Amino acid sequence: MRHPEYYKELGCPVEATLEVLSGKWKGLILYQLRADSKRFNELKRLIPGITQRMLTKQLKELEIDQIISREIFPEVPIRVEYSLTKFGKDLFPSLEALQAWGEKYIERMSLTRNQTE
Numbered sequence: 001m002r003h004p005e006y007y008k009e010l011g012c013p014v015e016a017t018l019e020v021l022s023g024k025w026k027g028l029i030l031y032q033l034r035a036d037s038k039r040f041n042e043l044k045r046l047i048p049g050i051t052q053r054m055l056t057k058q059l060k061e062l063e064i065d066q067i068i069s070r071e072i073f074p075e076v077p078i079r080v081e082y083s084l085t086k087f088g089k090d091l092f093p094s095l096e097a098l099q100a101w102g103e104k105y106i107e108r109m110s111l112t113r114n115q116t117e
Helices: 004-009 013-021 026-033 042-047 052-064 092-116
Strands: 068-073 079-084
Touching: 004 042, 026 042, 026 052, 026 068, 026 079, 042 052, 042 079, 052 068, 068 092
Parallel strands: none
Antiparallel strands: 068 079
């Protein structure tokens, strides 16, 4: 868990948001959890290229930041599912805006690249 002083050092709300979402994989993890909960191996299968170690690390960080929850079911074998918290679901309007901007960016850069070739 992060020390409480860490949160006081974040300069502005945008910095705090970017810190929570930092890294290549967190956005993809959140995207996969948007509709329903998933098990670890489901997430690994849905996110090509992520290693088991990195998925574990990113899930732990998102859990510490209270964006996702980890539920352990007392079954044999034990079943663990990850899902968005209510707080995590509050991110989705922002993520959808980032997605829309990203689509425009990809299109724009593709057009620019085609014009220079």
